[in-house]
Amino acid sequence: MSIKVEDNSGGLKRNHEELETGTKNVSTNNILNKNPPNYKKQIIVPVQAPKIHYVPLKTGLCYDVRMRYHAKIFTSYFEYIDPHPEDPRRIYRIYKILAENGLINDPTLSGVDNIGDLMLKLPIREATMNEILEVHSIEHFKYLEKTSNDNREQLLKETENGDSVYFNNDSFQSAKLSCGGAIEACKAVVEGRVKNAMAVVRPPGHHSEPESAGGFCLFSNVAVATKNILKNYPESVRKVLILDWDIHHGNGTQKAFYNDDNVLYISLHRFELGKYYPGTIQGQYDQTGEGKGEGFNCNITWPIGAVGDAEYMWAFEQVVMPMSREFQPDLVIISSGFDAADGDTIGQCHVSPSCYGHMTHMLKSLARGNLCVVLEGGYNLDAIARSALSVSKILIGEPPDELPDPLKDPKPEVIEMIDKIIRLQSKYWKCFRRRHGNLGCNFKESINDSLISKNFPLQTAIRNFQSKKLFDELNFLTLPIKNFQKNNMSTSTTNSINNKTTSTVISSTSTGTPGNSKEKNDTDDINGNNTTTETNHSSDSIVPPDGSTETKSSSINSKKLENSTTNIKTISPLNENTILCSPAIIRSKTLVVLVHDSPDLWTKRDVSTGVVDLSSTIIIDSTLDFIKWSLDRNYGVIDINIPQTLFEQDNYSSILAAQETLLSFWDNYLKYFPYIEKIVFIGFGDAHAGIVHLLGHRDTRSVVKSVINFLGKKPLKALVPLVDETLSDWYFKNSLVFTDKNHPFWADNENKKPRKKFGRVLRSQQDGIANLIEERFDEATDFILDSFEEWSDEE
Numbered sequence: 001m002s003i004k005v006e007d008n009s010g011g012l013k014r015n016h017e018e019l020e021t022g023t024k025n026v027s028t029n030n031i032l033n034k035n036p037p038n039y040k041k042q043i044i045v046p047v048q049a050p051k052i053h054y055v056p057l058k059t060g061l062c063y064d065v066r067m068r069y070h071a072k073i074f075t076s077y078f079e080y081i082d083p084h085p086e087d088p089r090r091i092y093r094i095y096k097i098l099a100e101n102g103l104i105n106d107p108t109l110s111g112v113d114n115i116g117d118l119m120l121k122l123p124i125r126e127a128t129m130n131e132i133l134e135v136h137s138i139e140h141f142k143y144l145e146k147t148s149n150d151n152r153e154q155l156l157k158e159t160e161n162g163d164s165v166y167f168n169n170d171s172f173q174s175a176k177l178s179c180g181g182a183i184e185a186c187k188a189v190v191e192g193r194v195k196n197a198m199a200v201v202r203p204p205g206h207h208s209e210p211e212s213a214g215g216f217c218l219f220s221n222v223a224v225a226t227k228n229i230l231k232n233y234p235e236s237v238r239k240v241l242i243l244d245w246d247i248h249h250g251n252g253t254q255k256a257f258y259n260d261d262n263v264l265y266i267s268l269h270r271f272e273l274g275k276y277y278p279g280t281i282q283g284q285y286d287q288t289g290e291g292k293g294e295g296f297n298c299n300i301t302w303p304i305g306a307v308g309d310a311e312y313m314w315a316f317e318q319v320v321m322p323m324s325r326e327f328q329p330d331l332v333i334i335s336s337g338f339d340a341a342d343g344d345t346i347g348q349c350h351v352s353p354s355c356y357g358h359m360t361h362m363l364k365s366l367a368r369g370n371l372c373v374v375l376e377g378g379y380n381l382d383a384i385a386r387s388a389l390s391v392s393k394i395l396i397g398e399p400p401d402e403l404p405d406p407l408k409d410p411k412p413e414v415i416e417m418i419d420k421i422i423r424l425q426s427k428y429w430k431c432f433r434r435r436h437g438n439l440g441c442n443f444k445e446s447i448n449d450s451l452i453s454k455n456f457p458l459q460t461a462i463r464n465f466q467s468k469k470l471f472d473e474l475n476f477l478t479l480p481i482k483n484f485q486k487n488n489m490s491t492s493t494t495n496s497i498n499n500k501t502t503s504t505v506i507s508s509t510s511t512g513t514p515g516n517s518k519e520k521n522d523t524d525d526i527n528g529n530n531t532t533t534e535t536n537h538s539s540d541s542i543v544p545p546d547g548s549t550e551t552k553s554s555s556i557n558s559k560k561l562e563n564s565t566t567n568i569k570t571i572s573p574l575n576e577n578t579i580l581c582s583p584a585i586i587r588s589k590t591l592v593v594l595v596h597d598s599p600d601l602w603t604k605r606d607v608s609t610g611v612v613d614l615s616s617t618i619i620i621d622s623t624l625d626f627i628k629w630s631l632d633r634n635y636g637v638i639d640i641n642i643p644q645t646l647f648e649q650d651n652y653s654s655i656l657a658a659q660e661t662l663l664s665f666w667d668n669y670l671k672y673f674p675y676i677e678k679i680v681f682i683g684f685g686d687a688h689a690g691i692v693h694l695l696g697h698r699d700t701r702s703v704v705k706s707v708i709n710f711l712g713k714k715p716l717k718a719l720v721p722l723v724d725e726t727l728s729d730w731y732f733k734n735s736l737v738f739t740d741k742n743h744p745f746w747a748d749n750e751n752k753k754p755r756k757k758f759g760r761v762l763r764s765q766q767d768g769i770a771n772l773i774e775e776r777f778d779e780a781t782d783f784i785l786d787s788f789e790e791w792s793d794e795e
């Protein structure tokens with residue numbers, strides 16, 4: 001049918017063009033010759049055989065009943081009633097559903113040669129040793145070969161010793177057939193005997209590494225097929241895309257091509273910090289290939305389980321397709337596990353058959369349709385049959401079915417992960433640069449917050465600017481951070497009093513739980529220092545325990561920053577501007593402690609380079625609203641900035657930094673403030689985790705009256721009550737935790753009530769921390785005043 005349509009439309013277009021030129025000539029003739037135009041003269045286009053190669057071809061199908069002989073040896077009745085998931089019936093059920101839906105004709109399912117008009121049976125054969133050795137070691141080959149002659153005991157022993165594999169005497173033959181099937185299917189496509197092909201083979205292959213079997217896989221079928229195609233068809237196939245949508249990472253396939261720039265391997269899989277099988281670091285999204293192959297490996301890792309159509313379509317549209325089009329493959333092979341399918345108890349995800357159809361349809365647009373689908377995992381027999389049917393229909397030429405829920409949004413964790421992947425891959429793929437500028441490209445290695453560094457992180461610049469504003473306009477001061485760096489005493493020579501404070505604190509902790517008298521001594525120490533400096537500089541109200549006069553001047557501050565970054569940089573990006581405080585802080589009775597990441601930027605990007613346009617970028621520093629509000633009431637203010645991790649680098653985590661900073665801040669400062677009666681903590685973004693951590697680890701309840709957290713879309717953080725079980729109740733009663741409208745917590749269940757350990761969690765009407773604060777500022781400050789038992793005059 002499609003042949004006819006294409007031919008007609010081509011014909012119509014031609015006739016239309018001819019008609020137009022014809023009219024022109026006719027009118028000229030008309031003027032010159034005064035003869036009536038000859039409308040009867042027609043251009044004849046003789047009927048042609050369709051000049052298309054693809055549509056008339058069939059879809060190849062590779063299937064052989066002998067691959068069902070590889071099976072687990074039953075050792076108990078239990079194994080009989082609850083068989084191994086890599087069940088011989090897997091391939092049979094796919095073959096059967098193709099027959100049931102008329103895609104093939106084989107009423108007895110015996111594997112006849114002529115299977116009808118739509119699909120062509122591709123004869124299967126065993127892969128040869130030489131073919132297999134293109135990927136695997138001779139030792140691995142011999143090891144599997146030996147299982148053909150092993151006795152039952154030996155087979156059971158090998159099964160027990162293997163990494164999620166089993167053997168019987170037919171395993172070796174099945175594995176060679178499975179591998180040979182993948183090769184023959186690819187060959188048929190490359191040679192143009194079929195338009196595309198599907199290899200319904202088992203055992204699967206993608207976990208099998210060059211030296212070893214694993215994860216139900218014996219030989220790495222797709223890798224062996226790819227190597228042999230590249231070797232035997234060097235003119236027509238120079239580049240192969242392997243798209244692996246099995247829910248597990250194809251560690252074997254990745255390894256086979258990690259150094260190879262002729263093969264782009266893209267895998268979509270559950271990872272979850274390496275907890276999901278195979279659970280090796282090789283499956284992480286930052287594994288991008290090495291040597292010549294650098295940039296030709298792309299792991300799209302699901303940070304959470306239960307993903308489905310929305311996430312797969314998002315990944316395809318955002319990453320897979322742009323990258324694959326840029327790669328321009330000559331052949332596409334799908335490592336087609338169906339264990340992400342809805343209903344698969346191992347994958348526990350929800351990909352619908354029509355989503356598999358859509359993905360196949362997209363991949364069919366590459367490499368002029370040279371597409372070969374090779375079965376990998378998939379353990380729910382109904383689900384794999386339905387999914388394989390959907391894929392086969394697309395191969396034959398049907399359009400994909402509508403997705404069951406096309407409006408569903410991908411999960412926010414996935415959107416974030418995809419963004420990370422794009423940023424990382426933008427180093428290698430031009431198609432991503434428009435979105436991310438050069439981030440993740442040239443600069444990654446050399447970002448450095450030394451003031452004389454060319455690639456200077458904006459968050460450091462912003463903190464320096466924030467600090468200057470607070471110093472110059474509100475007379476804020478710094479509290480030294482060096483106290484908090486473990487084993488990092490006396491790196492600075494700028495303030496001796498600072499060192500003195502540190503040593504006091506160290507001695508108090510080294511004596512274990514400080515008794516009353518000890519604690520009093522420490523307090524006296526700080527007060528003593530304090531009084532001294534105060535008398536020295538009577539014009540400046542009260543200086544912090546740091547005590548040095550230098551802290552008042554921002555130029556000297558910058559100098560100190562330069563000195564200190566060289567010391568601190570290797571530990572974390574915290575610096576001397578990390579903790580700032582309002583003047584006379586030590587005398588405060590009431591204290592507002594703000595703990596935040598960098599402020600929001602509202603910005604515009606240059607659409608062609610992805611670079612941020614600074615002329616239309618503003619900083620939304622919402623913490624300033626709270627600072628002014630507090631100072632108006634004569635509260636002391638402490639402002640703690642915990643920088644975000646730069647490019648998820650190295651060993652710094654902003655959450656851990658927030659936790660450590662807050663604990664040290666409490667142990668070294670806050671608990672020694674002599675006049676303190678009331679404290680409120682206000683947390684923003686990830687940094688709020690430091691507050692929750694502190695509240696669980698120290699009993700602060702005598703002075704901390706309330707806690708406000710503006711989470712945005714950051715994960716809820718549970719209070720772990722190490723001090724006393726009643727802390728969770730206390731936290732719930734005395735906190736407000738504001739989340740984005742579209743925070744992931746609410747996605748699954750609109751009416752879900754968070755547990756008390758998360759505090760009193762409230763859902764805002766908007767997204768973005770700046771918007772949240774604007775919406776909830778009055779509610780938050782009223783709550784604080786209530787907790788302080790202070791009200792303004794208007795109320």
Ligand SMILES: [Zn+2]
Pocket residue numbers: 246247248337339376377378
């Ligand atoms: Zn799998």
